[in-house]
Structures are given as structure tokens and as C-alpha cells.
Amino acid sequence: MSASNRRVLLKSRPQGEPTPANFDLVEAPIPEPKEGEYLSRTIWLSLDPYMRGRMSEARGYASNVELGDPMVGGTVGQVVKSRNPGFKEGDFVVEQSGWQSYAVSTGAGVTKLDPNAAPLSAALSVLGMPGMTAWWGLMQIGKPKAGETVVVSAASGAVGSVVGQLARLHGCRAVGIAGGKAKCDYVVKELGFDACVDYRAAGKDLFRELRAAAPKGIDVYFENVGGAVQAAVLPQLNDFARVPLCGLVSQYNEMQMSPGPDWRLLLVRRVTVQGFIVSDHFGEMEGFRKEVPPAVKAGRIKYREDIVQGLENAPEAFIGLLKGRNFGKLLVQVSDDPTRK
Template identity: 55%
Template sequence: MHAPLNHRIVLASHPDGRPVPANFRLETAPIPEPQEGELLLEILYLSLDPYMRTRMNAEGTYADAVPLGTVMLGGTVARVKQSRNPAWQEGEIVLSFSGWQRYAISDGSQLRRIDPAIAPISTALGVLGMPGFTAYVGLLDIGRPAPGETVVVAAASGAVGSAVGQIARIKGARAVGIAGGPDKCAFARDVLGFDAVVDHHAPDFAKQLARACPDGIDVYFENVGGKVLEAVKPLLNDFARIPVCGLIAEYSDAGAAASISLGDTLFKSLTVRGFIQTEFVERREAAFLQEASQWIRDGLLRYREDVVDGLEQAPQALIGMLDGKNFGKLVVRVSGD
């Protein structure tokens, strides 16, 4: 009788521009045995996020690159399959950073328990996880929207953008979303409650954005870059704030680069602040999880998940996400929960 195997996806080569399936390799290996003080985790859900593209490069950015031949990194929701650590019980559901594989070993130090009674466990990777927290601290700690101000966010139907717009409205600001295609625009407007939504595929996109922002833009939450930023720049008000959490349009296409110049910053007294959500980790438990959980219970914060079945589908799903093909927070269902 064959022993059960662990399936894992490793980085096989560095992308040259847009990632391709050949940059990944599916491998099998024996399921690891936990030693004293360790846990064996069974991965249930894997999060796919834009930052993964930057970590596939030969050189790291704000964090180390993924070494060739090693498991692709990523946030996961997992079940404790076997425990040799008295602090953790078998069957507990945890948030981990176990990457693209079915089973992983943990010493328990970087795990966080998930309460399935609050929301579906997959939300720990989305609206109640890193994307939701990114939206929360980027908007409230850096953007600081005042009631009546205009907040603009691209990728408005995505995991971060959808939360940005809804939190802006909760705080009394006017939310203008930018999305790709009529279905995503309708979702942001009719389900998420954005005040206005503009399709960046429209030939007159820049003019439509200007009409949607008659009083200019006070906060622009940057997670795309490229042509969207070019359309936003003329509409920025004096003293506008620009939290920068991503540049997805530029990760695989250097020709899409756009920027805010020092002249723009000086003459309009702009605040441009790049950030990584880990800078604000002390806000996660004390503020974000409490407020966001309550907003979900009250129906003020809604979310949509794009669930892909099967670990082997992760490479193509990530490639599609970088092309804007996902609709909502993209997660891979690795094992049934």
C-alpha cells in the first residue's frame, strides 16, 4: 500500500515579464512527520495575491525573493491534522503562511486561530485577512478621509479595493471605484454601494473619471498604477493623500509605469506614502478584526470570493489574476473544509 503524498508547487524559473505555467513545477513528496513541539497542517485554502509576482523575481523587493526549487509562498487556512505541541489541538482551524502545498509543518509560533462562527474560514485570507487589513490601515491611517471627501480606488471589485470603498462610505466619504468590465462595475455600484464606478476599459475612461469626481479627488488609494494613475493625476486636489499598496499594472510590464513627480507633490502639497500592512500589525487585533467583524455582521462590509478548486490550478489562476480575470478575492480550495 502506497503512503499518502504531499503535493506542492515550487518556483521552477524566474519570469521574464508576464509569468507563464513553465515558471512553476508540481512535485510530490512524502507527507512530513511532526517532531516534538511541531504540528502537521492540512491546507484547506490558499490565498493568491498580486505581491506574489514581485517575489518571483531573482531579486527581492521589500521582502526576500522565493528561491528557485522551493515552495511558492502564500497565506493559507489550515486544519491541525496532527499535534505534538500542547498549545495546539488537532482539528483547530488556523491562519498560517504555509505556501502552495497540501501539507506543512509548523512550530506553532506564526499561527493564529480562526473562529468559524464569525464568518466562513476562507475570509481569513480576504476581507478579514491581509487584503482587508491592508485596506483598513491604508485608508484610515494614511488616507484619513473626512466626511464628504472623495475617495477613489482602482480594482474596486477586488479584495483590497472593495474593502477600501466600503470603509470610505462607512466613514462618511464619497467612494468612486474603477473596475474592468460592466459586471465588475455593476457589482461595485449595486452590491458594494460605491457612489460611482468607472470602467477603465472605456475609450473615454479619463473623461468618465473626471465626471465621476466633480469636486476632485481627496484620497487616491493606489494599487494599480499605469494608465489609471495617469487619469487620476489631473484630478488630485491640493493636500490629497495617496496610500500606495501596490502597482499591479506594472509588475510584469515595465512599459506601464506611471508616477507622481516631485513637482506634483510640491505644487499640490500631496502626501504620497508607500506602505506594507505589516508595519501596522498592532492594529490588526485591537482595531481591525473587531471593527471589520462587526461591519460584516451589520451588513455594512460585503465581500465576494473567486474560488478555484485544486492546488494544481494555482499557477494559471495567479497568471489570470495578474491579467484582471478574477472577480473578487482569489483563493484556491486545496482540500475540502
């Protein structure tokens, strides 16, 4: 066990795009668990777009990070000391320890992991919050029907990649939108999407490229991005289309609302748009547990990880995430994973 607890704190609130100056890497004493608590060593840290909202002062769906506090985030850790009878040394756990090397917990809201069931890191990607987000948004809001066309933005990412694969498993045409040829090739050749549009190469022809990939129009649009991608999609929505509104990552750094597409189309075409936060539905995931883990184990749903080594590199990796630099689920390996050879 290292001699100190490394932590990444929120030093200042970003004005527009976050910069390394908004973060502060500090060392603190390793905390001691009290009666009823345990101490865990962070192995994996998940980096996700929602964290940008937690850095601001604006009101959101959850409390924001206070200046001087560690950044929030989902983690996988290993118990190294326990005074809680429900957890023993060596247990692997999924928790919300944030951007730090060690954390103390009472065990509330914590899930134990079986290291033999799946790689530990999968609990932060396809078998965790991103996978649940994909399944809930598509199945409960998108309600795909065989033969329909499902379009998903950020298609090579942790959420979008699962959305498209689920759509294919349910008999739909799956069309991805991603940035770069490598990502589009991965989406089609590795994940099995029917088509993928490279929005960076398409430029002003994004509307036309998308029309060619979805010639019958769009029945379900899983929204992760917003901005120019959204503007190209909305006019192509079919009557009674459904739009699970998961994220708007292209707009998270904006300091004021930018002009948007003509939302009158949503009225004329009777489109259902529903924003959702997956944590509201964690208690309703029986369908996810029945469908996704077996499909992952059987190889019918694949996933990709983009791993950054070292907690000190989390700020730069997070900044890159908001610019679409990651390829797959972005994770920070904070310490050694004893289950990986």
C-alpha cells in the first residue's frame, strides 16, 4: 500500500472548456476506516461527460463538486482494510470513490464484484452505467421495432456502441455517427452496424451522407452529441419517431445557449423526445441483466476500452473526452489490477 492518498481536486470552475489549471493533484494521508466502514484501494476510475456539469455552478440533476473537493466518479476498488462485517479484505467493489487513490465507505450503494464473471473494468462500461444507459434509453424510450432504422451519435463510445448492437439484435437497421474513419470502420466491421457516417469527413454534407445511410428515414435517434449532428438528424426523423435524449456533449463547454435546429419539426412529425438520467432507473434493470451480460459473454455485444495510466493523467484525459479524442470507454487505471495478467 502506498504511503499517501493521491487526489485530484476541483481547483476552479471552468469558463468554457476545462483546462489543467482547473484541477489540483494533491497528496493526503490515507484515511482510516471507523467502525462500520472499510478502506478501498481504487483500481479503475471511469471518466464520463456528465462530470463537466458537476464542475459548474449551474443547477443540475445532482449536486455539483465544491471547490477543493475531489472530482466525482465511478470506480472499481479492492478492500484493503475493513471494520464492516459485510466486506472483507480482498473484496472487489463498484463504488463512487471519485478521483482518488483510496476511499472510506460504509458500503451504502456499493456492489461487490465477482472477478471470475467478467473483467473488473467492465463494471464501469458495458456491464455498468454506460451499458445500462444504452439499454434503458433504447428499450424503454426508443422502443425499437424490427425493420426500423436506429441512428446513434457517438457510435464508437461506451454508450453508443451498445445502443447500435442492441438495435441489431432486435432486428433494426443500425446507423452510427462517429468522428474519423478508424471509429467508423470499428463500428461497422467490429460491432456489426449496418453503416456509419464520419461527421468530420462529411462536413457540410452530413445531411446528405446520413440520408444515404438511412434512406427510409430515422425511427429512433439516440442523442449523445447535439450541435451540428443533431441539426442534420432532426429533419430526417420519421413520423412518430422517438428520441432518447442521453447527452449533448458538443454543447457542455458552451457558456450560453447557441442557436439550434427548428424544433417545430418535432411537433409536425409528432416526435417523442425524452431526456433521461440512468441513475433514476437503477432499480428497474432486470431486463438489462437478462439481456446484456449474457450477450456480452456470448460475444454478441462487444466493447472497447481506452485506458489511461495514472491518476495524474485524468485531467488531460477528461479534457480530451469532451473533444472526442477517446476511442471506446475511457478509463483511468489508478493502481494494479491483480486479476489482469
